[in-house]
Amino acid sequence: MTLVQAINNALDIKLAEDESVVVYGEDVGVEGGVFRVTEGLQKKHGVERVFDSPLAESAIVGAALGMAVSGLRPIVELQFDGFTYPAFNQIVSHVARIHNRSRGLFKAPMVIRFPYGGGINALEHHSESPEALYAHIPGLKVVIPSTPHDAKGLMISAIESDDPVIFMEPKRIYRAIKQEVAEGKFTIPIGKAKVLNEGTDVTVVAFGAMIRECQKAMVMTKEAGISMELIDLRTIYPIDKETIINSVKKTGKIVIVAEAPISFSVGSELVAIVNEEAFLHLEAPPKRVMGFDTIVPLAKGESFYIISPERIFYEIERTVNF
Structure with missing residues (x-):
């Protein structure tokens, strides 16, 4: 589907x-x-x-x-x-x-x-x-x-x-992905994130359409020898603090990817959670890869605003090499 x-x-x-x-x-x-x-x-x-x-x-x-x-x-x-x-x-x-x-x-x-x-x-x-x-x-x-x-x-x-x-x-x-989906009824609990890929060097947290862009960036991280843990937040609220904190305690680094404007964002909340709950495990400053604090441009300028896999990889590499 x-x-x-x-x-x-x-x-x-x-x-x-x-x-x-x-x-x-x-x-x-x-x-x-x-x-x-x-x-x-x-x-x-x-x-x-x-x-x-x-x-x-x-x-x-x-x-x-x-x-x-x-x-x-x-x-x-x-x-x-x-x-x-x-x-x-x-x-x-x-x-x-x-x-x-x-x-x-x-x-x-x-x-x-x-x-x-x-x-x-x-x-x-x-x-x-x-x-x-x-x-x-x-x-x-x-x-x-x-x-x-x-x-x-x-x-x-x-x-x-x-x-x-x-x-x-x-x-x-909406139509960019096709996946095997069971025909019968099933539920996924609200408030539980999903670890899509386990890694040891850096935790990357994203949701929605940015998951695909992070998966494209993960191809680059593998080529660069970086072990990336990718977490799909799935629920913005209630937020799954436990999964994120456990991951950061393991990797020591976090990069958050979301397309909304960066200020006062879900990315900001995640940085606060990590600082409060896993500060002593951090080996690099938390990094937000997010939209600019501007209105989303119309068609001709939108490509300059949308987050690319290359930009995600660039910030992951910087964070890992901090």
């Missing part, structure tokens, strides 16, 4: 299994979404379970919260990363807080999913990486898969979670 097919399959399984699950959002019904992630689901499960909404993100999320506290499990699609901001008030002020506000009386079992990130020569507001914004909000889980297999397992876990989940889908790899 591709990433698109894996997410579609996860939604299909939960729609068939659980009558409380509904899927709606911008163009998700008839068209199957702008990237066709929900294609065919309305025809199979009916217009009352899979349907289109107005182009009104605040209303989409606010209505989903009403559904969630009333016993449904809504999965809403906001068409692009930059389109989530009109819904920010609903997400922060109500979705994330309803469990606490009601002293546990209400839960918000809902998934807010949207494509995110750059690399497709898109228009403005179509290439954002806002994971740090949502990870900073108490009451939300934030999930970002990097492979079709993980996308399916994490999506099913997100739908079954009693907490609201922000599910960010790296659009750059």
Whole structure:
């Protein structure tokens, strides 16, 4: 399956299994979404379970919260990363807080999913990486898969979670990867990172589309005689501190790769975690390989912004040779 097919399959399984699950959002019904992630689901499960909404993100999320506290499990699609901001008030002020506000009386079992990130020569507001914004909000889980297999397992876990989940889908790899994915139902626990490659010289932590770029850089590290441990974060919040700390204690070095702007980022949080929990094991300063503190450029300039395998390798080599 591709990433698109894996997410579609996860939604299909939960729609068939659980009558409380509904899927709606911008163009998700008839068209199957702008990237066709929900294609065919309305025809199979009916217009009352899979349907289109107005182009009104605040209303989409606010209505989903009403559904969630009333016993449904809504999965809403906001068409692009930059389109989530009109819904920010609903997400922060109500979705994330309803469990606490009601002293546990209400839960918000809902998934807010949207494509995110750059690399497709898109228009403005179509290439954002806002994971740090949502990870900073108490009451939300934030999930970002990097492979079709993980996308399916994490999506099913997100739908079954009693907490609201922000599910960010790296659009750059929607169809760039094909992988064997089991047809039946399976879950991957939210909050658990995955060690993709074991190594002894340096820990590299990434997520989403940057995993592929790190894997390309790993080819270069092998040629250079560098043993690189690669960790896929998978969940931004709750973050898997244990896996990261254990790795850094082994390698003594860490390089973090993410495409969001570098300041006040997930990379910054990881550096803080490593400094607090594994400082005496560090043999080099932690390094962030991230986006610049600018708006993602439009098509002609995007290649200067996007992180390349060569840039990742350059910083890994510098860190190892510190």
